[in-house]
Amino acid sequence: MTAPAYRRLSVEERRAQLLDAALSLFAHRAPEDVSLDGVAEAAGVSRPLVYRYFPGGKQQLYEAALRSAADRLDQCFAVPQTGPLTRRLSLALDHYLAFVDEHDTGFAALLQGGSVVETSRTTATVDGIRRSAAQQILLHLAVPTPGPRLRMMVRTWITAVEAASLIWVDEGKHPDAATLRDWLVDQFIALLAATAATDPETAAAARAALALEEADGPAGLLARRVIPVVSEAAHLL
Amino acid sequence: MTAPAYRRLSVEERRAQLLDAALSLFAHRAPEDVSLDGVAEAAGVSRPLVYRYFPGGKQQLYEAALRSAADRLDQCFAVPQTGPLTRRLSLALDHYLAFVDEHDTGFAALLQGGSVVETSRTTATVDGIRRSAAQQILLHLAVPTPGPRLRMMVRTWITAVEAASLIWVDEGKHPDAATLRDWLVDQFIALLAATAATDPETAAAARAALALEEADGPAGLLARRVIPVVSEAAHLL
Numbered sequence: 001m002t003a004p005a006y007r008r009l010s011v012e013e014r015r016a017q018l019l020d021a022a023l024s025l026f027a028h029r030a031p032e033d034v035s036l037d038g039v040a041e042a043a044g045v046s047r048p049l050v051y052r053y054f055p056g057g058k059q060q061l062y063e064a065a066l067r068s069a070a071d072r073l074d075q076c077f078a079v080p081q082t083g084p085l086t087r088r089l090s091l092a093l094d095h096y097l098a099f100v101d102e103h104d105t106g107f108a109a110l111l112q113g114g115s116v117v118e119t120s121r122t123t124a125t126v127d128g129i130r131r132s133a134a135q136q137i138l139l140h141l142a143v144p145t146p147g148p149r150l151r152m153m154v155r156t157w158i159t160a161v162e163a164a165s166l167i168w169v170d171e172g173k174h175p176d177a178a179t180l181r182d183w184l185v186d187q188f189i190a191l192l193a194a195t196a197a198t199d200p201e202t203a204a205a206a207r208a209a210l211a212l213e214e215a216d217g218p219a220g221l222l223a224r225r226v227i228p229v230v231s232e233a234a235h236l237l
Numbered sequence: 238m239t240a241p242a243y244r245r246l247s248v249e250e251r252r253a254q255l256l257d258a259a260l261s262l263f264a265h266r267a268p269e270d271v272s273l274d275g276v277a278e279a280a281g282v283s284r285p286l287v288y289r290y291f292p293g294g295k296q297q298l299y300e301a302a303l304r305s306a307a308d309r310l311d312q313c314f315a316v317p318q319t320g321p322l323t324r325r326l327s328l329a330l331d332h333y334l335a336f337v338d339e340h341d342t343g344f345a346a347l348l349q350g351g352s353v354v355e356t357s358r359t360t361a362t363v364d365g366i367r368r369s370a371a372q373q374i375l376l377h378l379a380v381p382t383p384g385p386r387l388r389m390m391v392r393t394w395i396t397a398v399e400a401a402s403l404i405w406v407d408e409g410k411h412p413d414a415a416t417l418r419d420w421l422v423d424q425f426i427a428l429l430a431a432t433a434a435t436d437p438e439t440a441a442a443a444r445a446a447l448a449l450e451e452a453d454g455p456a457g458l459l460a461r462r463v464i465p466v467v468s469e470a471a472h473l474l
Binding site for chain 2: 148149152155156157159160162163164167168171174175182183186187189190191193194195196197198203206207210211213214215219220221222223224225226227229230232233235236237
């Protein structure tokens with residue numbers, strides 16, 4: 001008697017396979033329309049097997065899928081701590097937008113919360129992703145324990161990135177991901193400069209970051225493109 | 238026999254009184270902890286009277302309270318269409334932050350959604366507030382039917398304002414409202430300039446807006462404060 005193919009997977013492999021199937025389902029429909037039957041079918045396994053791995057049912061599966069997505073999102077900002085800040089942010093945004101592109105509206109909605117199976121735990125998971133992203137950006141800025149203004153600026157930018165990427169999905173992924181990425185990096189530089197205007201700590205971080213930027217990089221391009229726009233407003237200077 | 242005081246109110250006045258009481262309760266506790274009994278008690282009326290006005294119970298009351306809040310938020314950006322853009326935005330943000338200050342965490346949470354009584358209707362109401370705010374800002378920019386980039390920029394800023402004001406409430410309302418307002422106006426100018434760098438329509442809107450700004454206004458102050466920070470990065474120009 002030959003054991004069915006799925007017997008060959010280890011517990012961890014099986015768990016990962018079921019989470020993949022669940023993520024894919026959550027990505028394309030509302031959480032309330034995802035069932036354990038659907039996950040079993042998508043993974044090509046029996047419903048009891050899904051229950052054996054997730055005895056808490058759909059809620060447990062949802063939270064595990066969210067946790068798995070959170071782990072992947074956490075990796076987005078894990079880029080080398082060297083080179084120009086804009087290069088690091090661009091790389092992180094490439095990872096993030098690839099994730100958004102892959103999971104589409106369904107998972108975006110899931111990350112936004114507001115699903116019928118939402119609990120304080122799922123909200124905490126999503127908030128944890130945001131906090132972790134903020135902390136990693138602050139490490140890239142070499143200010144691991146910032147004052148309130150710089151911290152608020154980074155958190156504000158993260159929210160802006162989320163909002164822009166949800167709008168992006170909503171509008172059929174126009175402009176392309178690279179254009180959106182460049183614009184979000186431009187926004188970061190702009191917010192950093194605007195916050196530097198009134199916060200000495202941010203000013204020091206901005207100076208240090210700009211010193212590492214290159215003339216043909218995003219900061220140089222942005223500076224040369226903004227000057228013609230503001231130079232007409234000489235009455236302000 | 239003297240009629241009780243509450244009999245003297247008109248239907249509209251009574252309704253407004255009940256909504257005020259409901260808003261105040263929603264402002265200070267989670268929606269799931271608000272009851273019609275509590276609203277009746279806070280308004281000093283009987284529970285049957287609350288039910289007479291809101292026969293749909295808590296859900297109807299919640300939606301009416303949200304609608305009433307939405308109407309007030311809609312008024313925030315209804316400021317005169319004259320003078321420098323930063324003065325108009327400052328005035329609108331003063332209205333908005335006064336609303337946030339008054340309603341605190343509870344109502345902020347309600348506006349974020351994620352409550353147990355949330356429905357697609359409440360989500361639509363909250364999204365409607367955002368859309369309306371975006372449209373009013375675009376009118377102030379004199380670009381009522383913008384291209385995707387400028388529209389995305391305005392919507393992104395609105396999200397940033399929401400996020401910053403939620404963090405602000407969370408952090409005990411530091412810095413003071415006026416400082417937060419000025420910083421959010423600075424962010425708008427910075428985002429406008431950064432988007433102008435790659436979007437001709439935004440560049441035209443930015444030029445027109447900057448032409449109306451005054452040297453001692455927010456745009457002038459920001460420009461003069463940012464220059465020392467970026468001037469050290471001459472290698473980028």
